[in-house]
Amino acid sequence: MNTHTPRSRLVRNSRVLRRADVIIDAAARVFAERGYHGTSTQAIANVLGMRQASLYYYFPSKEAALELVCARGTDGFVEAAEAVVEGAGAPLDKLARLIAAHLAPIETKHDYVKVFINERRYLPTASRRRIGRKSRRIERCFEHVILAGIADGSIDPGTDARLAMLAVLGMCNAVINWRAADQTRDMDRIAAEFAKLVASGLNARRRPPTANP
């Protein structure tokens, strides 16, 4: 039984993985569109042109599928955010890069991210906690950079860092819900505008985010 050549096993595994990806991708698509509870396993199977029961070869329960989708919805997020924080640059620059890094996956992994944002609350407690920890790490990245800006004098010392962080994440996460209906701007443009708004506000005498006192 353990006489398989390494190569054949690799080929087989990668094909399995590829197929599993297709399945989970379909689940993500339908979850994103109809919501977790609004999605029947039948609906996912229809998208794939396969039988409802066959899905259970790839996941043990609908809930497990949601967990998988949510997990992928966070993949890379934390890493990207922490890389920005640990990298070089002024806090307001880092904040701009955090926003861009946070918005990018909305384009590339739209369905996964949408499901993560809108449906993770339906996960069973255990996995919700696990995934919640990731969210908090992202939040901490934003808050940390804002606090660094306060410390180095580039950000108003009266700022409520946590509230500002929640505001920024709120505007970023909201994009996923209006993006489908309004594709007139590309994501870089949105990120840039958001960064400018957060750094300088709307007022007429906006200064570039890199300006330091």
Add this chain to the structure above:
Amino acid sequence: MNTHTPRSRLVRNSRVLRRADVIIDAAARVFAERGYHGTSTQAIANVLGMRQASLYYYFPSKEAALELVCARGTDGFVEAAEAVVEGAGAPLDKLARLIAAHLAPIETKHDYVKVFINERRYLPTASRRRIGRKSRRIERCFEHVILAGIADGSIDPGTDARLAMLAVLGMCNAVINWRAADQTRDMDRIAAEFAKLVASGLNARRRPPTANP
């Protein structure tokens, strides 16, 4: 049959209304917590201590209940926003008042607003459209005020008004989803911080939102 005294009819109607309010309130509560599709009519009945089938005396379908809850979730929103727009004041002041007016119902009608924001997409097309029109009126209020600010020179002429509007509404609407877990600030405080952020950004040399060039 039309010999009822006006008074008795009023009393009866008001009781009916009061009871109907209790029913819809429970529906809003459960919809808010578990989502529309995650809510069974049984769950609503449990909250009320009554039988599942009895709910159908008050609404003809679960969908109709959602529509009712969503409708109440928008009640007053548009009126308040349009009042601010039509009132006096500098655009950035109006924007601050729009934010405060938009956040207030999150406190007072929490469940209704949460359902409106998170569940309206599950409404049947007809009522979703009807309610969507209300959303657009609110959006227009924000956008209008921003455009007014650009016109009078108090807001950066390079601003993408629609994008800024979406950002502001995004951060405001997001409040409903973190509010329950973080009650450390009162809503006025949140509104004030948001207004300051939107007007002047985070940068250290923040100027008061009323400052005009």
Add this chain to the structure above:
DNA sequence: TATAGATTCTATAATTGTATAGATCAAGCA
């Protein structure tokens, strides 16, 4: 108190949805 109308109940039909068991099929290898 008897009645009318409002409200809630019981019972149930009809459908949908999740999940399991075991058969079948296809591809690659002995």
Add this chain to the structure above:
DNA sequence: TGCTTGATCTATACAATTATAGAATCTATA
């Protein structure tokens, strides 16, 4: 060619869910 394994299928059990019908109960008042 026939075996093995992975993938999908058929069939179905079982529970939950929405909604309807009609009986029972309650409340106010004639």
